Amino acid sequence: MNVVVCVKQIPDPVAPGALDPGTNTLNRSGKLIMDDSDNYGVEMALQLAGGEGDEVTLVSMAPGGETSGLRTGLAMGAAKAILISDEALAGSDALGTAKVLAAAIARANPDLIVMATESTDGYTGTLPVQVAELMGLPSVTFAKAISIEGSTIKVERQTEAGFDEVVCPMPAVVTVTAGVVEPRYPSFKGIMAAKSKPVENLTVADLGLDASQVGSAGSGQEITDVSESEARGSGEIVVDEGDGAQRVVAFLEQLKVI
Amino acid sequence: MFEWSEEQLAIRDTVRRFVEEEIKPIVDELEHGDTPPYEVIRKLYATFGLDAMARDSFKRQLERKQSGATGSARPEGGGDAALTLIPIIELCHYCPGIVTALGVSTGLAGGTIMKGGTPAQMERWGLDLLTMDKIGAWAITEPDSGSDALGGMKSTAKRDGDEYILNGNKTFITNGPYADTIVFYAKLDDGSETPLRQRQVLTFILDKGMPGLEQSKPFRKMGLHSSPTGELFLTDVRAGRDRLLGESEGTPGGSEGRESAKGNFTTERAGVAAMSLGLIEECLKLSVAYAKDRLLWERPIAEFQLIQLKLARMEVARLNVENLVFRHIEMSSKGKSLTLAEASAMKLYSAQAASDVAMEAVQLFGGNGYMSEFRVEQLARDAKVFQIYAGTDEIQVTHIARDLLGR
Ligand SMILES: Cc1cc2nc3c(=O)[nH]c(=O)nc-3n(C[C@H](O)[C@H](O)[C@H](O)COP(=O)(O)OP(=O)(O)OC[C@H]3O[C@@H](n4cnc5c(N)ncnc54)[C@H](O)[C@@H]3O)c2cc1C
Numbered sequence: 001m002n003v004v005v006c007v008k009q010i011p012d013p014v015a016p017g018a019l020d021p022g023t024n025t026l027n028r029s030g031k032l033i034m035d036d037s038d039n040y041g042v043e044m045a046l047q048l049a050g051g052e053g054d055e056v057t058l059v060s061m062a063p064g065g066e067t068s069g070l071r072t073g074l075a076m077g078a079a080k081a082i083l084i085s086d087e088a089l090a091g092s093d094a095l096g097t098a099k100v101l102a103a104a105i106a107r108a109n110p111d112l113i114v115m116a117t118e119s120t121d122g123y124t125g126t127l128p129v130q131v132a133e134l135m136g137l138p139s140v141t142f143a144k145a146i147s148i149e150g151s152t153i154k155v156e157r158q159t160e161a162g163f164d165e166v167v168c169p170m171p172a173v174v175t176v177t178a179g180v181v182e183p184r185y186p187s188f189k190g191i192m193a194a195k196s197k198p199v200e201n202l203t204v205a206d207l208g209l210d211a212s213q214v215g216s217a218g219s220g221q222e223i224t225d226v227s228e229s230e231a232r233g234s235g236e237i238v239v240d241e242g243d244g245a246q247r248v249v250a251f252l253e254q255l256k257v258i
Numbered sequence: 259m260f261e262w263s264e265e266q267l268a269i270r271d272t273v274r275r276f277v278e279e280e281i282k283p284i285v286d287e288l289e290h291g292d293t294p295p296y297e298v299i300r301k302l303y304a305t306f307g308l309d310a311m312a313r314d315s316f317k318r319q320l321e322r323k324q325s326g327a328t329g330s331a332r333p334e335g336g337g338d339a340a341l342t343l344i345p346i347i348e349l350c351h352y353c354p355g356i357v358t359a360l361g362v363s364t365g366l367a368g369g370t371i372m373k374g375g376t377p378a379q380m381e382r383w384g385l386d387l388l389t390m391d392k393i394g395a396w397a398i399t400e401p402d403s404g405s406d407a408l409g410g411m412k413s414t415a416k417r418d419g420d421e422y423i424l425n426g427n428k429t430f431i432t433n434g435p436y437a438d439t440i441v442f443y444a445k446l447d448d449g450s451e452t453p454l455r456q457r458q459v460l461t462f463i464l465d466k467g468m469p470g471l472e473q474s475k476p477f478r479k480m481g482l483h484s485s486p487t488g489e490l491f492l493t494d495v496r497a498g499r500d501r502l503l504g505e506s507e508g509t510p511g512g513s514e515g516r517e518s519a520k521g522n523f524t525t526e527r528a529g530v531a532a533m534s535l536g537l538i539e540e541c542l543k544l545s546v547a548y549a550k551d552r553l554l555w556e557r558p559i560a561e562f563q564l565i566q567l568k569l570a571r572m573e574v575a576r577l578n579v580e581n582l583v584f585r586h587i588e589m590s591s592k593g594k595s596l597t598l599a600e601a602s603a604m605k606l607y608s609a610q611a612a613s614d615v616a617m618e619a620v621q622l623f624g625g626n627g628y629m630s631e632f633r634v635e636q637l638a639r640d641a642k643v644f645q646i647y648a649g650t651d652e653i654q655v656t657h658i659a660r661d662l663l664g665r
Contacts, residue, residue, distance in 0.1 A: 038654070068264070071268060075272075185276055185305050185306060186272050187306050187307030188269060188306050188308065188311060189309055189310070190307070191265060191269050
């Protein structure tokens with residue numbers, strides 16, 4: 001079985017981020033790391049594709065030929081990676097990115113495509129379903145468990161109340177939520193082996209896409225302004241005068257969380 | 259080498275994550291709860307595949323020994339010392355005691371058996387020590403001889419038919435209370451008139467539970483609580499020739515046993531430099547954060563020049579120790595080794611720097627520095643031992659001088 005995991009390489013969230021004043025987009029120069037939320041996708045894929053002849057391929061679109069984040073996934077055990085890096089991709093919106101990823105994923109001819117629910121730098125959360133739509137594949141979101149049964153997958157799909165059981169034919173796009181599996185630490189051997197695992201470098205032209213469809217040229221969105229978010233209010237302090245519990249319950253009811 | 263490579267950084271990051279997630283939450287338990295460090299070390303080994311790597315390395319060393327080759331068993335180019343040193347550095351951000359327990363078991367006990375043992379001894383004891391399946395101790399120091407361990411040693415090995423009868427006390431023995439396998443040094447008592455100081459040193463491999471062998475409870479110490487240290491008492495312990503390292507006394511009156519002990523000097527001293535680096539990095543990080551955070555006279559103490567001087571000195575120490583560690587890594591990757599003077603100088607400087615930096619960190623933190631919660635007090639207590647074990651500061655000085663003056 002071939003599983004593709006889409007991996008986003010993002011600026012290290014520990015380092016203070018910066019916006020490009022010209023485009024109002026996140027400055028992505030400098031070293032990028034694998035988005036933490038993709039740890040779960042990679043782990044899930046490795047667990048599903050652990051058999052003889054199974055293979056996990058990573059697919060990533062990133063500026064500057066960046067592979068640092070990919071190496072993390074390769075060190076965990078993925079066999080190879082496809083990296084799309086092209087100056088024409090700067091300023092891509094989610095749909096533009098989805099076009100690129102869909103074209104790259106198709107080259108790997110996977111049985112299953114695993115993605116994170118959303119990235120931790122962009123948070124649009126729209127990319128996986130766009131990729132599925134472009135590829136004409138079914139998509140199942142918020143998976144907390146996945147099992148393979150012949151040519152179908154069975155997914156436990158997280159809901160507010162519990163989970164739904166969804167069965168769908170492969171190939172399919174599945175998104176996993178953070179925390180559903182325990183991502184493995186890459187072993188020392190894995191880290192050393194990652195260096196020599198193949199990374200295929202592709203450009204927009206290699207994928208047969210036109211530069212006008214992607215990047216800022218093809219983007220349907222423009223960030224016109226960025227403003228600071230409102231400082232958080234100080235909250236309400238409840239002094240317990242015997243009725244503390246009721247007042248907390250009343251507060252939560254008012255928020256409609258209980 | 260002036261910085262870590264991409265691959266080394268990946269190793270550092272993954273070990274750092276393990277230390278933050280698995281060690282940090284249990285430091286208190288390891289330091290003050292009498293929890294031995296071995297389970298978490300085994301977890302570290304399993305997590306990063308270090309046990310599998312140890313088995314591979316064991317196989318190579320065994321094949322080399324069986325083929326009769328001598329010298330280093332390292333693969334071409336000398337291997338990557340960084341693979342060993344990076345975990346040491348990272349662990350010392352929180353817990354130098356773990357490193358001591360680990361290093362003595364695999365490096366000193368396991369290493370001695372792998373170097374001097376016969377293939378049968380390597381298989382019987384070496385493999386389990388390298389993988390951390392068993393815990394090893396390396397016992398040379400005695401109550402009446404530390405710095406003068408080889409000369410002043412009083413433990414004896416007396417021939418009795420095909421066997422030896424061992425007697426003596428060892429003290430300050432890392433892992434002593436829990437060790438499954440003990441590398442034990444003793445003077446050969448062949449009934450001759452040879453004065454004790456000049457007698458041949460023999461090395462034996464002992465198992466926990468042998469009749470006449472007593473392993474004490476852990477000592478209470480100033481620091482390094484995560485590393486159990488104890489005493490060994492031997493009363494007429496019978497050891498067959500199969501327990502004599504190399505299954506041979508060596509050349510009559512020869513110095514094999516002494517060389518076996520000294521053979522560990524360079525690795526041990528490089529290890530202490532790496533430990534110092536980790537400890538210094540942590541003290542510096544904590545100190546910079548505290549200096550920016552702590553307000554006095556309505557401004558951060560980082561603005562006071564006397565505080566800045568402390569931070570600057572810490573940075574100088576960090577840079578120097580890092581350079582020494584990098585140099586050692588680069589040299590061993592080229593298959594070159596440090597001279598005795600260099601290895602001793604590296605250990606002397608690094609150990610002193612670690613102690614100084616940690617004590618200054620305590621000072622910078624003021625009263626909080628004296629409180630456990632702020633962690634620098636533990637690091638300061640732990641750092642002190644770097645100047646004592648693996649050869650005291652004073653002994654390093656004598657080794658540097660001996661090497662320089664003997665040229
Ligand atoms: C936590 C810990 C763990 C240890 N683990 C082990 C272990 O696993 N195995 C083991 O065998 N040993 C171990 N040791 C022992 C350690 O190696 C000795 O403590 C060390 O070698 C010093 O010996 P000593 O304590 O007898 O001090 P001494 O040798 O009695 O030294 C006392 C003082 O005299 C100084 N001195 C000695 N000789 C000279 C000289 N020629 N010129 C000037 N000054 C001199 C010393 O530097 C020191 O300041 C451990 C010690 C500690 C504290």
